[in-house]
Amino acid sequence: MFRQLSLGLRAGIVTEPAPREPSLEAVGARLGQEVRRLFGRSLQIRQVDAGSCNGCELEIGGLTGPHYDLERFGIRFVASPRHADCLLVTGPVTLNMAEALRRTWEATPDPKLVIAAGDCGRDGGIFQGSYAVVGGVAAVVPVDAVIPGCPPSPAALLAGLLEAVGRRP
Amino acid sequence: MTGAIVGALLQALVVAVASPLLLGLVRTLKARLVGRRGPDPWQPYADLAKLCRKEVVISTATSWIFRFTPFVLVATMLVAAGVVPVLGTRPALSFAGGIILLMSLFMLGTFFLALAGLDSGSAFGGMGSSREVAVAALAEPTVMLAVFALVIRTGTTNLGGVAERIGNEPALAAHPGHLLAFVAFFIVMLAETGRLPVDNPATHLELTMIHEAMILEYSGPYLAMVEWASAMKLFLFMTLLTNLFAPWWVPADLGAYALLLGLLALAGKLVLLAAALAVLETAVAKLRLFRVPELLAGSFALALLSVAAVVLLK
């Protein structure tokens, strides 16, 4: 117990400044001033895995670590879609997950955002055209923004999320 | 009479306004201890404000109990704020009841929250409710014995009276029985407010949730009320710990200067306690659910020892 505490105290704050590269493809018209005003200081995200290979999940997981530290911008991951403002969807949306994704979207209260992460989320990525895949998140729920990449790095994800809520890092 | 009403409103206001800050402070300190920059201590206010502007999605399986519960939670916390010696040793509603009333008010909130967890008809909610009431039931004997130890020393169950008498005789606070009761009460605070090692407030795994599982179905302003009530509960418990067991610079009268001094002293003590809580939460892991009764039994033993110490070392 004390060893861990002393490790943490000796290492100090290792959080890096947020990246400034533009990385967002805004596809919807809902990313307007009103949404940015509402979610600029506080955004709760529910991550949905719609059949992804988990590569994107690993990168998203890195966002909560000390180096990228999503929490300093008021962005948090939550367990229930009823607590969420934004659905961060990964994966090409397999046939089996299509209805589950739709129900998750319905369970989220308005106003809400849907951000598709990764090339799979954009249009099916390398699984595009497969028999088991619907083909991109936009085929199931209305998407507001896409963060491309296979997988997108945590820096890209962070920059994309910040841009989505209009927050300057 | 009007003085009492104004006093009660003032205390409720202080507790209502300051409790999200305390919660945010604990979160920031926890983040700094693990090397993260962490959220702003003022973050919970932004979260609550945003939640109030969201839609409410209610499950079709629920009844009026589900919609009524957030109001009950806020109401019990506001009334409890009038009973706890926050600003001074004469809290406005102290004539209305002492520590037993306080614990019963918290139980009233727990009762309705557990019902709301069951009302949605989901297994998560039922699981959270069943665990929450079991933990709350086991924490009760410890609280009562710690109260007993305090009562033997000070001769009253009135919270303000306890604070005043211990404040007048600082030697009372150094008594081993007093310190043991403090530790026992601290463990009860962890159990009742859902902090590590009893329950992780930031977990996403429903099977490990106790408090969070009951509120999975809440959204929008109702969620804001529930979160705010649990922040107030943490604030009230920590105020009890500081002002009952270390009641120095808690003013007896409510003149403006004394009030300011009291607020500053309270703020300082709460910051210290928040730091201690942050260190503890960073250092320990969450206990398995069926190890929690062992922890609470340990706190019961400490409370029993404190009573014995107070009785024998008079």
Place this chain on the structure above:
Amino acid sequence: MLGHAWALEVPWLVPLAGLSLRMDPLAGFFLLLVGATAVPASIYAMGYTRRGLGAYPAFLLSMAVVPLAANVLTFLLAWEGMALASYALVLSAHDERDASRAAWIYAVMTHAGLACLLAGMLLMAGWTGSLRFADWSAAAAGLGAPARNAVFVLLALGFASKAGVMPLHVWLPVAHPAAPSHVSALMSGVMIKLGVMGLLRAGTDWLGVGPPWWGVALMLAGTASAVGGVLYAVVERDLKRLLAFSSIDNVGIILMGVGAGMVFHASGLGALAVLALVAALYHAANHAAFKALLFLAAGAVARGAGTRDLEALGGLAKRMPWTGAAFLLGSLAIAALPPLNGFVSEWLTFQVLLQTMRIPRLELSLVFALAIAGLALAAGLAVACFVRAFGIGFLALPRSDAAAQAREVGGAMRAAMVLLAALCLGLGLGPTVVLPHLGAVAAQRLGTGAPLPGPDAFTVTVSGDFATLSMPVIALALTFGLALPAVLLRIMGAPRNMRRYETWGCGRLLQTARMEYTAIAFASPVRRIFDFLYRPQTRLEVEAHPGSRFFVRRMAYGHSTRALAEDWLYAPVLGALRLGAARVRAIQSGRINLYLLYVLATLIVFLVLA
């Protein structure tokens, strides 16, 4: 209770000693209890059933005579009348599967208790030379300590078995659920309080002031009942059996107050003794109110939904709104939550127990500390128990078709529940009105005059500045606290929109009542924590596919708890009785010559002795 004492003598009505009734404040209190509970129960019965119409008035009459009885015969005849009438009423619900077995166990236990009472009272009558209770308290000082202790133990056993104190409680969870609901309400609400009244009389009136160990024994028995009763209630799936175990819990709490009063009285602390007795009497009254309410509501559930099994109920709050609201109010009251009546009497009991440091003896402080811890645990578990009962029974989705088609009950039953709910609320908000009267009753009983003052009309004060309580202020503050966020939300214009959607099930395609938490699951943390008490037995049967044992066709899981008292106390005693009876049976050979020989031998023995 409100002032006058009167007496009535009718020498010819009852053999041997005549009917003798005397009203004193304590008797008046219990008479009021009988009457006040009988009114809603009778209103309820009008809408509930037509059976048992002969035994019911006899039951009420005998319960009214018991507190008033002033001599042994009147008391015992009324007591036995009460038992017989309730036996008949338990049998009247003969469409219940186990009504006859329940009535049998009840009859055996109540007569065993009667035997103890008879023994104790006749011993006392023999030693003091009088059958009148009034003469006993005067003559008790002349008896030696062993005699008084023996009488107290016998009387306490008899009364405690009627009150349902552990371990003499086994008839309660069997008889109360089997009886029709209004009878259960009266049995739980009033009849077991008459057992408490008997304990009070035996401990403070008939035998004079007893040694502290009487009070300590009652407190320990009370603590055991309080914790044990609620522990068994938490794992129970039959709604009325759950309420019966909860009655055992509450009788334990009342006994804690009675025992503490006796200890304070023996230590010379008159004011505290009065307070303790007041706490006990208040809790007796409160329990009558909210337990009767709960039993009537449970009966309404059984009538409306057709079952009492928690595993088959659910969703009744929407289908039976009046019953649901009544059960919720009763649950809040029995869980001792403000601003209702259960909170006030438990608060008073806690204040009494916390003042033990005024007694200079250390070992008594230990007993009191144990009692405080036990009461706190029982209070916490009662919250768990009634969250489970109301939450599983009334909320979320119905777990069976019967519950899905439940209909609200008729007007008479609803009116009775509303009456009792109003009584609970009144007793909760008005302790300042009730306490002076109870204080007078207790003071008269203990022979000390010590009223309970309050600084104004709304606050209760205990022992100077030890503790204060103001229920109307709390209720007002809670109402204000409920209104404030509602007003703020309205000003902010929130919530913007309210939408109905299914419960979050992780995107699952099907959401049925099978996915809800069950009653047995809800109690499982408590069951696991206290498994040394429950000693659960699980039964798991797995039926595999004939082709391969890895494919399971059917699984059955059964879980049961074993009752401690039944295993450790009753089974050995009953076993010994049977063994003894089998031995004695040898004298019943069936030959008439042998029987004539017995008669001759007994005659010779008596002639020699005389």
